[in-house]
Amino acid sequence: MDRVFAAGERVGVALTEPLGRALTGVLDYRAPEGGCGTGDFVEVPLGPRRMLGVVWGPGTGDFDAAKLRAVSRVLDARPMRAELRNFLSRAADYTLTPLPAMLRLATRAPGLGEPPGLRRVYRLSGPAPNKLTDARLRVIEALRDFGGASVTLGELCEAAACSSSVVKGLVKAGVVSEDEAPRDLPFLDLNPADGVTLQGDQVAAADALVAALAQGGYGTTLLKGVTGSGKTEVYLEAVAECLRQGRQALVLLPEIALTAEFLTRVEARFGARPAEWHSGVTQTERRRVWKMVSEGRAQMVVGARSALFLPFQQLGLIVVDEEHDTSYKQEDGVLYNARDMAVLRASICGAQVVLASATPSLESWVNAEQGKYTRLDLGARYGTAELPEMRAIDMRGERLASNRWISDPLARAVEVRRAAGEQSLLFLNRRGYAPVTICRACGHQVGCDHCDARMVEHRFLKRLVCHQCGATKPVPEACPSCGVEGRMAPVGPGVERLAEEVAERFPEAKLAILSSDLFGSARALKQRIEEIARGEAEIVIGTQIVAKGHNFPLLTLVGVIDADLGLQGSDLRAAERTFQLMRQVAGRAGRSGDRQGLALLQTHQPEHPVIRSILGGDEEAFWRAESAERRASGVPPWGRMAGIILSGPEVAQVFDFGAELARRDGPLRRIGAQLFGPAPAPIARVRGRHRVRLLIKADKHAPIQAAVAEWLAQLKPPNNLRIAVDIDPQSFY
Numbered sequence: 001m002d003r004v005f006a007a008g009e010r011v012g013v014a015l016t017e018p019l020g021r022a023l024t025g026v027l028d029y030r031a032p033e034g035g036c037g038t039g040d041f042v043e044v045p046l047g048p049r050r051m052l053g054v055v056w057g058p059g060t061g062d063f064d065a066a067k068l069r070a071v072s073r074v075l076d077a078r079p080m081r082a083e084l085r086n087f088l089s090r091a092a093d094y095t096l097t098p099l100p101a102m103l104r105l106a107t108r109a110p111g112l113g114e115p116p117g118l119r120r121v122y123r124l125s126g127p128a129p130n131k132l133t134d135a136r137l138r139v140i141e142a143l144r145d146f147g148g149a150s151v152t153l154g155e156l157c158e159a160a161a162c163s164s165s166v167v168k169g170l171v172k173a174g175v176v177s178e179d180e181a182p183r184d185l186p187f188l189d190l191n192p193a194d195g196v197t198l199q200g201d202q203v204a205a206a207d208a209l210v211a212a213l214a215q216g217g218y219g220t221t222l223l224k225g226v227t228g229s230g231k232t233e234v235y236l237e238a239v240a241e242c243l244r245q246g247r248q249a250l251v252l253l254p255e256i257a258l259t260a261e262f263l264t265r266v267e268a269r270f271g272a273r274p275a276e277w278h279s280g281v282t283q284t285e286r287r288r289v290w291k292m293v294s295e296g297r298a299q300m301v302v303g304a305r306s307a308l309f310l311p312f313q314q315l316g317l318i319v320v321d322e323e324h325d326t327s328y329k330q331e332d333g334v335l336y337n338a339r340d341m342a343v344l345r346a347s348i349c350g351a352q353v354v355l356a357s358a359t360p361s362l363e364s365w366v367n368a369e370q371g372k373y374t375r376l377d378l379g380a381r382y383g384t385a386e387l388p389e390m391r392a393i394d395m396r397g398e399r400l401a402s403n404r405w406i407s408d409p410l411a412r413a414v415e416v417r418r419a420a421g422e423q424s425l426l427f428l429n430r431r432g433y434a435p436v437t438i439c440r441a442c443g444h445q446v447g448c449d450h451c452d453a454r455m456v457e458h459r460f461l462k463r464l465v466c467h468q469c470g471a472t473k474p475v476p477e478a479c480p481s482c483g484v485e486g487r488m489a490p491v492g493p494g495v496e497r498l499a500e501e502v503a504e505r506f507p508e509a510k511l512a513i514l515s516s517d518l519f520g521s522a523r524a525l526k527q528r529i530e531e532i533a534r535g536e537a538e539i540v541i542g543t544q545i546v547a548k549g550h551n552f553p554l555l556t557l558v559g560v561i562d563a564d565l566g567l568q569g570s571d572l573r574a575a576e577r578t579f580q581l582m583r584q585v586a587g588r589a590g591r592s593g594d595r596q597g598l599a600l601l602q603t604h605q606p607e608h609p610v611i612r613s614i615l616g617g618d619e620e621a622f623w624r625a626e627s628a629e630r631r632a633s634g635v636p637p638w639g640r641m642a643g644i645i646l647s648g649p650e651v652a653q654v655f656d657f658g659a660e661l662a663r664r665d666g667p668l669r670r671i672g673a674q675l676f677g678p679a680p681a682p683i684a685r686v687r688g689r690h691r692v693r694l695l696i697k698a699d700k701h702a703p704i705q706a707a708v709a710e711w712l713a714q715l716k717p718p719n720n721l722r723i724a725v726d727i728d729p730q731s732f733y
């Protein structure tokens with residue numbers, strides 16, 4: 001039961017800003033005039049500042065009562081429910097994150113406690129005149145980017161990088177309208193009736209999901225269906241059931257670029273648009289979504305992983321679409337895996353989870369094998385569409401001219417598609433023009449000044465870019481090492497360079513390049529994707545953004561330029577990732593039904609077991625073998641891991657600290673864990689900070705968090721040294 005505290009009573013308030021590792025982040029205060037209750041959002045004094053916090057429970061009493069300060073005010077927002085507080089505490093414990101950092105994820109809405117009111121909002125109202133200044137054009141483009149949502153003056157000026165007078169000018173000219181609007185409008189009701197008529201396996205799968213929801217309580221289902229089998233249609237039926245029950249549904253997508261297409265689909269199914277939550281949403285809209293979700297007046301939220309921290313009132317269902325996608329793992333700040341946290345939150349609030357994928361993560365596959373998750377399969381594509389045929393092109397037998405990457409068999413296959421009026425996709429998972437710039441005189445490779453990484457040429461930007469820190473510089477005329485001029489040369493292909501080859505080989509063909517860095521805005525990318533879907537490109541060249549869930553009906557050929565790319569390196573998930581990526585990319589081909597798809601994989605090692613299983617199509621055999629291999633070496637999902645990344649400006653200091661930690665590994669040894677390192681991280685310097693890694697391997701059921709916490713608590717790091725703890729690491733850079 002949530003408690004109510006009378007004025008002056010001692011309360012514990014969880015803060016939203018970390019105060020250092022050791023502290024729990026819950027400080028004692030006096031309840032304010034009028035009292036407060038557990039879960040209340042409050043403002044409290046901290047030193048000279050005021051900070052947002054949440055009343056977490058009774059105070060602990062270990063702070064001098066005479067010095068106790070009072071809560072400044074209770075905010076006008078729905079109190080945080082016990083379920084969410086519980087989730088945040090457990091997520092913090094699991095990821096070894098200080099509670100304030102976790103709580104901050106749950107309070108990322110501006111003006112959280114402001115009373116409802118009116119605000120002035122702007123939107124496009126008339127046709128844009130032909131002649132426009134650059135600033136005015138930017139305003140109009142920004143408004144289009146917001147997709148018809150109304151925005152405030154501040155947001156608009158920021159997005160368009162202009163002064164308010166430019167906007168006012170457009171209002172006068174009748175191009176932009178200025179209205180008073182209530183701050184936060186509720187979302188329109190979604191109508192769960194009238195879905196599509198399901199077919200075959202879809203019927204049983206949807207029935208099972210609906211039954212699980214009707215029964216109530218927690219459960220997780222792995223919905224595994226080949227690409228184009230109708231997983232989305234099936235889980236939308238689960239959403240419909242959730243809505244009928246009057247509960248809220250959350251659908252997580254791995255990529256913002258996919259939301260627009262998905263929202264349109266939801267609108268077609270349920271008759272209105274759901275709430276949207278990701279980094280591309282305006283501040284005003286974020287506030288509205290947060291508020292409406294907390295009042296139960298947003299029935300469905302579509303969003304990125306951070307939507308998991310919204311204050312749902314009655315969460316009934318969480319769908320994690322493309323659950324294998326690596327972007328669910330947050331690699332910055334709070335290191336958490338949204339897929340695992342979705343399961344945690346659902347288990348606390350008695351909701352159902354649907355993990356949907358054509359190529360599930362091995363973690364989920366094993367959980368289903370062991371009966372922890374229910375598994376539902378969709379074995380065939382919807383309608384008459386068939387899965388693409390997959391074949392290897394053995395590159396050892398192909399003679400390619402230097403700086404050429406497309407083999408003759410692949411080029412011929414593209415020709416055949418063009419002649420038939422169909423589309424081809426050439427897939428290369430490398431952004432930019434060339435991954436390396438080398439000096440032909442001395443062999444020097446141009447690196448980043450701040451990172452231990454080579455710089456990637458982006459010809460489109462006419463610069464070299466560091467993919468670690470984003471630093472850029474011009475391509476040097478003279479070698480920075482030996483000073484010889486005119487000998488700097490690009491080595492290896494990126495999508496931009498591949499496009500050059502395509503343009504030479506198919507001078508008449510209409511090309512499109514899809515790479516996340518080539519589009520200034522989500523709208524531009526979305527527009528391009530729509531154009532491609534309509535057939536306005538004959539050859540599409542793309543990085544991994546094309547692998548994710550897009551529907552190109554005319555696409556019948558997928559050519560993978562370098563199928564071996566992901567197999568290099570020592571990442572424990574290299575095989576799994578390659579398998580997933582190749583099968584996902586191939587899945588873009590032949591989706592429309594009347595045309596059979598083909599996927600050609602250029603490889604130098606066609607007999608490699610992973611390449612063979614990609615081609616062979618016996619997916620279960622692949623997962624079984626991969627699972628057995630991981631089990632034999634005691635790595636996830638059969639063992640636990642934690643990564644520790646130490647970083648600091650001085651390499652010796654970082655190493656010394658790592659060595660000292662390694663010497664004091666008692667708490668780890670006590671749970672039978674092994675410690676590896678310290679060792680320089682694969683990318684040993686990022687943004688000028690030297691990086692050292694330690695890796696902990698433990699038994700599947702070992703209490704790794706408690707041991708790591710105890711182990712780290714032994715030593716206080718020097719001031720400029722940072723420690724990042726990564727439980728269940730996905731990347732090891």
Ligand SMILES: Nc1ncnc2c1ncn2[C@@H]1O[C@H](COP(=O)(O)OP(=O)(O)OP(=O)(O)O)[C@@H](O)[C@H]1O
Binds near residue numbers: 197
């Ligand atoms: N029962 C159905 N009735 C009508 N259309 C359907 C049905 N099932 C699937 N479709 C259509 O088939 C296409 C593929 O379905 P959907 O997008 O749901 O598949 P998916 O398994 O989610 O695909 P992917 O894994 O590639 O994202 C969509 O255009 C969808 O509207």
Ligand SMILES: [Zn+2]
Binds near residue numbers: 450468687
């Ligand atoms: Zn860099």
